[in-house]
Amino acid sequence: MSNETIIANKLLVIYYSLSGNTRNIAERIREKTGGDVVEIETVKEYPSDYTECTKEVKRELQTRDLPELKMNPPDMSSYDLILVGSPVWWYTVSTPVMRFLTQADFAGKRVSAFCTHEGGVGKFFPHFSEQAKNAVVLEGLDLHMQRQAEIPRALDLWLSKLQE
Numbered sequence: 804m805s806n807e808t809i810i811a812n813k814l815l816v817i818y819y820s821l822s823g824n825t826r827n828i829a830e831r832i833r834e835k836t837g838g839d840v841v842e843i844e845t846v847k848e849y850p851s852d853y854t855e856c857t858k859e860v861k862r863e864l865q866t867r868d869l870p871e872l873k874m875n876p877p878d879m880s881s882y883d884l885i886l887v888g889s890p891v892w893w894y895t896v897s898t899p900v901m902r903f904l905t906q907a908d909f910a911g912k913r914v915s916a917f918c919t920h921e922g923g924v925g926k927f928f929p930h931f932s933e934q935a936k937n938a939v940v941l942e943g944l945d946l947h948m949q950r951q952a953e954i955p956r957a958l959d960l961w962l963s964k965l966q967e
């Protein structure tokens with residue numbers, strides 16, 4: 804049975820992506836599962852220069868100045884599995900997703916995180932679990948962007964485990 808047959812209509816994917824990697828994964832999940840997809844967007848724009856961007860994010864983390872988002876959390880009541888996607892920023896959850904987590908209450912929902920990165924996952928998953936309020940947090944998925952060949956299999960394995 805395909806993933807779609809099992810989890811369509813019950814699955815929400817909510818993600819943030821600055822440079823497109825996490826969006827690409829969210830789209831692949833949509834194709835595989837037929838789930839609904841929502842993108843988290845910030846009011847401000849991050850610097851296009853990578854070094855400037857990392858400095859800005861470091862400042863946000865140090866001062867806990869999380870970015871304002873364009874929307875409030877979506878109504879999650881009709882979903883029983885929520886997948887939250889984020890790039891890894893400074894070895895943790897990206898600050899836009901941190902902001903989303905301050906606003907969202909998962910109230911007993913099954914939640915799993917997926918992240919994209921360049922080799923340094925750091926404390927992404929423990930920090931995600933601490934910040935996902937009232938969630939039943941399931942095993943997450945980290946995807947190394949320089950190991951593209953491994954992604955399809957890792958994604959399929961993760962999605963099938965979430966159905967168990």
Ligand SMILES: Cc1cc2nc3c(=O)[nH]c(=O)nc-3n(C[C@H](O)[C@H](O)[C@H](O)COP(=O)(O)O)c2cc1C
Pocket residue numbers: 819820821822823824825826853856857860889890891892893894895919920921922923924925948
């Ligand atoms: C501000 C910033 C901080 C980053 N910190 C890390 C990091 O700590 N570890 C890592 O492996 N990659 C890090 N990266 C790379 C991104 O995690 C990686 O390119 C990711 O796939 C980007 O996802 P996106 O295209 O959806 O924005 C960082 C990128 C940015 C912009």
